[in-house]
Amino acid sequence: MFYEFLYMRDTPQWFIQLLIGVAICLTARWGFTTLVYIADGLFIIILVSIIFLIVMLSGDAEFQMMSALFTHIDIRRVPYNVVNILCWIGEWFVFLFMTPQFSFDKRMLRNLLLANALVILAVLFTWMLVILNFGPHYGSQLKYPILQLIRSTSFTGLVGNADPIFIGLWITSMLVHDAFLVYVGVSCMGRLFKIEEHKPLITLLMGTVTVTAFQYTRNPTIYQKVESEPGFIVFWMIINGIPVYYLLLSTIRSRLGSRKG
Amino acid sequence: MRCWKRLLHAIMCAGLLLQTGCWSKVEVDEELFVLALFVDKGEKPGTVEVTISSPLPNRMMSGQPASGGSSGKSYTMVTRTDLTLPDTIRSIQKDLTRRINFGHTREIVVGRDYAKDGIADLLDWIHMEPSLHISTFLTTAPGKAKEVAKLTPVYEQLPSEVLRKMMMQHTLFSTKLKESLIARFSKVGYATNLMYMTEAPLESDDDSSQQWAGIQGAAVYQEDRLSGTLPLREARALAWGSGTLGKQVYTVYWDEGKSHASVLFTSFDAHRKVNMTKQGPQFTIYLQATGNMVNRMDAKHRNATEMTQLVTDLLNKKAVEELESAINMTQDMRADALKLGLLLEWKYPGYWDRDGRQVGASDLPWHSGALEHLLRIS
Numbered sequence: 001m002f003y004e005f006l007y008m009r010d011t012p013q014w015f016i017q018l019l020i021g022v023a024i025c026l027t028a029r030w031g032f033t034t035l036v037y038i039a040d041g042l043f044i045i046i047l048v049s050i051i052f053l054i055v056m057l058s059g060d061a062e063f064q065m066m067s068a069l070f071t072h073i074d075i076r077r078v079p080y081n082v083v084n085i086l087c088w089i090g091e092w093f094v095f096l097f098m099t100p101q102f103s104f105d106k107r108m109l110r111n112l113l114l115a116n117a118l119v120i121l122a123v124l125f126t127w128m129l130v131i132l133n134f135g136p137h138y139g140s141q142l143k144y145p146i147l148q149l150i151r152s153t154s155f156t157g158l159v160g161n162a163d164p165i166f167i168g169l170w171i172t173s174m175l176v177h178d179a180f181l182v183y184v185g186v187s188c189m190g191r192l193f194k195i196e197e198h199k200p201l202i203t204l205l206m207g208t209v210t211v212t213a214f215q216y217t218r219n220p221t222i223y224q225k226v227e228s229e230p231g232f233i234v235f236w237m238i239i240n241g242i243p244v245y246y247l248l249l250s251t252i253r254s255r256l257g258s259r260k261g
Numbered sequence: 262m263r264c265w266k267r268l269l270h271a272i273m274c275a276g277l278l279l280q281t282g283c284w285s286k287v288e289v290d291e292e293l294f295v296l297a298l299f300v301d302k303g304e305k306p307g308t309v310e311v312t313i314s315s316p317l318p319n320r321m322m323s324g325q326p327a328s329g330g331s332s333g334k335s336y337t338m339v340t341r342t343d344l345t346l347p348d349t350i351r352s353i354q355k356d357l358t359r360r361i362n363f364g365h366t367r368e369i370v371v372g373r374d375y376a377k378d379g380i381a382d383l384l385d386w387i388h389m390e391p392s393l394h395i396s397t398f399l400t401t402a403p404g405k406a407k408e409v410a411k412l413t414p415v416y417e418q419l420p421s422e423v424l425r426k427m428m429m430q431h432t433l434f435s436t437k438l439k440e441s442l443i444a445r446f447s448k449v450g451y452a453t454n455l456m457y458m459t460e461a462p463l464e465s466d467d468d469s470s471q472q473w474a475g476i477q478g479a480a481v482y483q484e485d486r487l488s489g490t491l492p493l494r495e496a497r498a499l500a501w502g503s504g505t506l507g508k509q510v511y512t513v514y515w516d517e518g519k520s521h522a523s524v525l526f527t528s529f530d531a532h533r534k535v536n537m538t539k540q541g542p543q544f545t546i547y548l549q550a551t552g553n554m555v556n557r558m559d560a561k562h563r564n565a566t567e568m569t570q571l572v573t574d575l576l577n578k579k580a581v582e583e584l585e586s587a588i589n590m591t592q593d594m595r596a597d598a599l600k601l602g603l604l605l606e607w608k609y610p611g612y613w614d615r616d617g618r619q620v621g622a623s624d625l626p627w628h629s630g631a632l633e634h635l636l637r638i639s
Contacts, residue, residue, distance in 0.1 A: 071608060138443045
């Protein structure tokens with residue numbers, strides 16, 4: 001939505017959603033292995049661009065503000081804020097739905113751990129730079145702070161004019177992310193309805209998702225509500241946690257079973 | 262059959278891809294790039310007057326001088342007045358043949374009266390307008406901003422180029438909109454350059470009198486209102502304290518004016534710290550500079566080491582004096598130009614919430630601390 005508003009104001013919403021929907025659909029149809037290869041290739045580019053961003057933007061940052069991170073801690077608000085953010089960043093939880101399909105050895109677990117640590121550091125540093133550059137009061141007024149951060153560097157510099165490149169990279173990673181989500185959804189659907197063929201399911205799911213997105217753009221206020229109301233957030237958290245319940249139940253069952261037997 | 266299917270897919274993809282330009286095609290010829298914006302108080306109370314300055318590409322030819330001449334100027338200004346900023350922009354747009362594009366706006370000049378009433382409306386509009394970069398420079402005009410727009414560009418082609426390059430020289434301040442937006446929401450102050458306009462005969466234009474713009478000092482804001490102005494000396498010290506000062510020459514006199522030395526400082530640094538004492542918060546400002554001596558006249562012909570020491574001591578005193586004077590003046594204006602309130606908020610949020618915000622950090626005691634100068638005698 002923001003890309004369209006900033007750069008392509010006259011293009012209708014449905015067309016952009018159609019484009020993105022078709023792109024995600026095609027990416028998901030290629031299968032999980034292809035997805036992993038795509039992510040692998042993008043990784044270096046995205047890592048280099050994140051490092052570049054962090055280095056360029058730490059010039060203007062007010063590092064004295066870091067002491068405020070400690071003086072402003074309010075323990076009572078921490079659980080509420082954690083749950084709020086978890087709903088956004090915790091989308092990676094859906095990976096748990098896929099775990100039965102893979103065999104895990106030590107190397108894979110170690111790589112996963114490193115990848116997660118890297119993601120945590122990258123996200124943390126980027127958002128720290130946002131707050132160090134803009135301060136909490138102005139920063140909270142911005143709808144797209146990272147975009148403004150990039151655009152606020154000087155006109156003559158490379159970074160200030162290059163914001164479409166960063167947006168392009170971001171959209172590519174978003175495509176891979178969404179394709180992965182679709183793939184997970186489709187494997188669950190396949191197992192549920194005992195359908196072997198994944199491809200028509202992908203088209204079906206993507207079609208539903210695109211139409212839902214289109215409905216939301218016609219009613220932006222409802223979308224805002226969905227993003228922030230606690231009821232919805234708890235709902236997403238419960239859905240995301242389904243594999244964990246299975247794990248708990250199976251542990252309990254096996255314990256009870258071993259006691260009986 | 263397979264190749265037909267592939268062909269069909271390819272045509273569909275191509276069709277989708279080619280349609281991307283259908284709706285949002287933007288021709289450069291149909292856009293009017295606003296390079297500078299000048300905002301004034303309108304004649305009727307409650308109105309705002311906006312002047313836009315944009316180049317005329319059809320009159321710009323390389324190698325031709327821009328001002329005067331039979332071919333006419335290669336830039337123009339359009340002025341309109343209306344109740345709010347967006348309304349004024351719209352009323353400018355309705356009389357133009359091209360679409361206004363703010364993507365290249367580099368400079369916003371506010372008139373003094375408009376700034377005294379508060380530029381909150383301007384800042385809100387900037388916040389909402391997505392194509393305006395927040396790295397645009399902000400300056401204050403001595404009277405009406407429209408008058409600054411009438412300056413004659415001598416070394417550059419367009420007046421907005423003149424203003425932009427002046428800001429980039431880092432003579433005093435190079436305030437960006439980002440700074441004023443942050444100050445507005447965080448309830449502190451900031452300072453911008455204060456321009457001045459004179460009429461002077463210019464050699465390059467047949468001795469006819471032309472308008473010349475320059476910087477005369479600093480305009481100090483608190484949140485979104487202009488609180489007051491500082492003369493050049495104090496403005497320089499304030500710029501040093503904010504860390505935005507570029508190259509400067511400082512001259513010191515001693516032996517009752519018989520000896521003097523000038524030092525060109527090439528790099529400036531400033532750090533601010535706050536400490537809580539029983540009487541309240543105490544701010545310490547550290548200033549540092551590195552420079553080379555460019556001129557000296559010593560009546561007593563001292564040797565180099567003695568000179569360096571003497572000149573360093575005198576410079577220390579001078580810098581402290583100027584900064585003290587600047588801070589006293591900003592305190593009288595009740596403006597927190599060095600953003601000391603933010604330091605309080607970060608380190609002592611309880612105090613800031615209780616007392617600081619009402620007081621505005623400008624009545625709080627402070628003292629200016631150690632100064633170090635490193636001199637290299639050349």
